Amino acid sequence: MMERDNTSATQLTLVPIAQALQGPGEHCSTQMTQIAQWSHAYLCNPHPELGRSGAVCPWTPAAIKRETFWLVDIAFAEREQAAICADLLSLISRFKGNAPQQGNASQFKTIVAVLHGLDDPAQVNHYHELLKPQFLAAGLMLGEFYSHCPKPGLRSDTFNPLRSPVPLLVVREMVELDIAFLADQPQFVEAYLRTHGARAKVGINSVLHQEDRLTLSDAQWQVLRRIVNS
Template sequence: MLVHPTRPVHPLVEPADFAADRLPDAVAAHEDALRVVHRWAWEYLCEPHADLGRRGDVCPYTGTSLQKNLFFLTVHPGKPTDPAELAELLRHYREWFPELEPTGGAGAQFKTILVLFPDLVGPADFAVVDRTQELLKVEYAAEGLMLGEFHPGPPDKAGLWNPEFRPLVSPVALLGMRHMVPTDFPFVRGDDATLSVYLRLFGDRVPTYLRQDVRAAADRLATSGS
């Protein structure tokens, strides 16, 4: 478990912590929520799904993050009703994120923080999570971060390869942050602000299979003057 040395933020539970029979005392009150999300990450995100519409795991990124002990979970109890309140809670983790080891090198791209909100349990609560992600996504992208919304709703966003599939479903409402990576183009192509950040960060190292689509998106963005 990681505790920030100076800031009053909740501790980060590491994948290695789940090997113990009981989580550390500081987070024991939320053990059920933490364990169910940790299990969901392994059993859902790290596995193929018949409805996904492509081969491979639901999230190709998560398995490596877990294996490298860089998949951190934290819990905030309560029922925030305003996206601005959730945004403020997340601010601490956004500031802590770049300080977490490793701070550089290839391994740094696998750092992930999931902030769990176990008391947000109904449609109105889930809408707050969705609106918070929408409010913050461009701000986070400007710092090279992706912010994703997950909850039992499930979120309205359709899968990239199967529009009938809702891949962002999770057993506990949460918001997750990680580094933007070159393979994230399909997630940003429809939003000019986040697309601009992607092109700035990865324009010279786009995966081969994405180059044609990225070039077309860049040309469209240049033509539109965005």
């Protein structure tokens, strides 16, 4: 896990998706508008290769409807890693501080960080792997999107849902079913168990009941079975 340093974060402005859809302007880049449009056109709609009905991302339509979907530019050009990490980690407190802060509605909050000036997919993966443990420790998921992201979907190993026209890191609340994304590393499983406590096994059992429809590895299924039987 990356240690925190004293580097100050930039004063970032979270832009509601409704504002970003109106076009570039103050605090809203061309790339942010592009991703706002892509979110509506791609994330909010079905896809023939998804392997299930419904939107590609079931959280996105609900987040947009509740006006809890924000975009933010994270500048990469000519900046040190420590400064970039400070900006990205500041999204934890911004996410937690934005309403709603309690209840089921909080799971629909989403912050999409547009990685402005970053063109190297390896760097997207680098920052994702570097910072993911701190987001998980805060009870949040951090997802990586870029043009050729190879990660398959949960219900189709031939569909790659995390592909976007601009590199992104996406923050949302960790929900019980997210154990399906976290069973590959012990530290991720531990973060999940800490976050959900007594409810954790409910989420794990729900995933296990879908074993014939999900594309987890044998090792991941073994991890889930071991937890529910412990």
